[in-house]
């Protein structure tokens with residue numbers, strides 16, 4: 052269909068050097084071809100040209116003072132991509148690799164992910180090239196205050212509600228919220244991932260990891276299998292990875308790995324979660340320190356990774372949970388995983404598998420849950436936090452977790468049913484993209500040209 056090709060070409064020209072965004076856009080648009088053949092009215096409304104263009108992109112300078120008294124300058128971003136289904140919703144990422152293209156790809160993915168939750172939330176994303184590593188609490192606070200000093204004028208509880216992502220956890224959300232409150236004088240649900248004593252939702256910090264595991268459970272159940280007794284590979288050692296590991300252990304599976312930007316840890320006896328949390332959440336140190344208490348484990352420094360991929364995917368396991376970052380799982384990694392007998396992949400991270408790796412998984416017809424479906428539990432629970440804030444209630448964990456489970460089951464059902472409707476029943480990438488797109492596109496058409 053030349054239409055899809057033309058749109059992608061136009062994007063490459065109008066938004067140069069945004070390779071991650073082209074990758075995300077291409078995956079979605081290619082999946083939509085069969086939909087456009089059956090429902091050409093989407094083309095008449097120019098929906099694809101409109102949906103790849105953010106409604107608004109904000110870029111700003113963030114100046115702050117480090118502990119030595121030097122003025123530091125970073126770039127800040129917020130993309131308000133699509134508000135057809137509700138206020139913009141999506142996290143903030145603080146990482147030195149962040150560019151406008153990174154935020155754009157994440158914001159684009161967020162549109163369809165949020166649509167799949169069935170909740171009234173549009174797509175947005177933001178962040179900065181600020182590197183929190185090695186910074187004192189005081190520096191983190193001053194950076195967050197400077198970042199919010201510009202962002203506050205663009206967000207609000209019914210317009211745009213940011214949350215955390217890589218490098219933005221409870222500490223950063225606290226500093227950001229404090230500055231928003233100081234500048235506006237308003238105590239309102241403008242951020243999610245807040246502390247439990249000041250407007251946060253029980254179960255939010257666990258939600259992305261737990262949700263990715265629930266999604267895997269649903270995929271396996273459709274094939275008559277369970278997670279119990281399975282050896283699982285997990286990458287990452289942050290929020291998503293930690294709660295993925297926690298839920299896997301609760302369900303009787305054995306997660307044997309985790310990783311950070313410096314290296315990969317393999318403990319064939321199963322990851323000692325309490326120690327992992329102490330190392331990453333309290334000491335904020337290298338995974339290598341794990342070996343002092345578990346000499347039977349192995350640490351592989353990033354310098355020793357295979358040239359064509361990542362050490363974590365060269366380990367043996369039956370189910371894999373990529374939970375670190377984009378494009379962390381290559382085609383060669385996919386080949387190794389398949390060769391080692393992996394039957395299920397549930398993506399906690401956003402776009403962790405390269406396009407070629409995804410093609411391998413789809414061709415092998417294993418249970419493959421793309422990030423926009425499998426990690427939607429985080430944003431869904433953020434919306435539950437918004438609902439609690441606006442009704443001034445706090446729900447118990449059982450209620451939040453029951454809702455999360457139901458949402459993940461519903462996302463899986465939508466993806467599987469839509470994939471079957473388009474005669475490709477094991478292709479949950481196709482199912483997720485068409486099901487998410489249809490909701491957003493139908494709302495855009497009903498709301499007229501805007």
Ligand code: NDP
Pocket residue numbers: 148215216217218219220259287288289290291292310311312313374375376377399400401426427429430
């Ligand atoms: P965290 O910052 O808590 O953890 C990120 C982890 O990934 C860290 O262990 C980090 O290692 C590692 N990592 C980050 N960048 C790289 C890199 N370039 N190479 C190797 N390792 C890296 O982030 P989250 O756990 O919140 O997010 C992880 C993924 O999940 C991201 O893709 C995010 O977009 C996605 N996600 C998160 C949600 C949430 O609710 N938090 C919701 C939905 C998706 P190190 O500390 O050494 O940098």
